[in-house]
Amino acid sequence: MYDIHYPATKSFNFGVGIKRAGRLFDIIGQPALLNCLFSAVNSVISRMFFKINKSQRFTPGFICVLHTFGRDLKWNPHIHCLLSEGGAGASIPWRKVDHFNYRLLRDSFQTTLLSELLSRLGDSFKKVKSSIYANHKNGFYVRALPNKCEPSKVIKYIGRYLGRPVIAASRIDSYDGDFVTFHYNRHEDEKLITETVPVLDFISMLTQHIPEKHFKMIRYYGLYARHRKSDLKLHRAISNEYITEAQLAKELREKYMKNPPEGMTSAEVRSMSDDELLDMDYFFHEFDDINDDDFGEEGFYIF
DSSP states (O other), rough: OOEEESSOEEEEEEEOOOOOTHHHHTTTTTTHHHHHHHEEEEHHHHHHTTTOTTTOOBOOEEEEEEEEEEEEEHHHHHEEEESSSSOOOSSSSEOOEEEEEEHHHHHHHHHHHHHHHHHGGGGGGHHHHHHHHHHOTTEEEEEEEOOOOOOHHHHHHHHTTTOOOOGGGEEEEEESSSSSEEEEOOTTTOOOEEEEHHHHHHHHHHTOOOOTTTOSEEEETTTSSOOGGGGGGGEESSSSSOHHHHHHHHHHHHHHHHSSSOOOOOHHHHHHHHHHHHHHHHHHHTTTOGGGGOOOOOOOOOO
């Protein structure tokens, strides 16, 4: 990953999706249509920065990641985007941007995505498009989170989050040969939900999220795209001093052995594999500091 040299930037992440958009869940399934999600986010962000100053054509750097699963393992395609807090212009080296119109993101993403789908699906999609506009007058789902992102924190976040599995082993409670029991916190109210399903159904819930061969789930845009002339103005944000997963797992093991999670003992923590420790720590902190109520309709600031 790269970061702009002037100045060293912070970033923020936000998620966009089609939550509660009915038939779109069924429609967006094939790779050609999943590409529309990427295209819509790219278009919205690029235009948002272009409108700041049309002559400068400010270009941010952003990374988009497609997840097709929700906490309940059901089909729920959505994009996570890590966006630089500013952009480089034609003659202005860097323009800091720390306020983004929340309502504009919602409406623009809805309009752009539906237009993309209409161009792919043709007239058969017009009726669905009209019903979606009628039922989603506030635009599609956008969840934004301000970040105090130093480069090292960004890299750690990306490294763990982009490699996130559909479900962590720590969320699978039991398997008796016929049924699998797993749990999750329901998105709407964070209520703990436990489900028991036949093992073949559970496998199907997982395999539906395997992408087709060569389909890119992670894409880089703007300043982070490859083969740009502006790369000469960039420097690596990755420090020469980095911590390996083995070192991180060792630190986490010591931490959780001293203070075991509720329901666990120090001996159980000691017997966990490095991957299990890393997954457990990630899911303990996955939703830290996320609060939808932090952002109003007028917009949100990146602190």
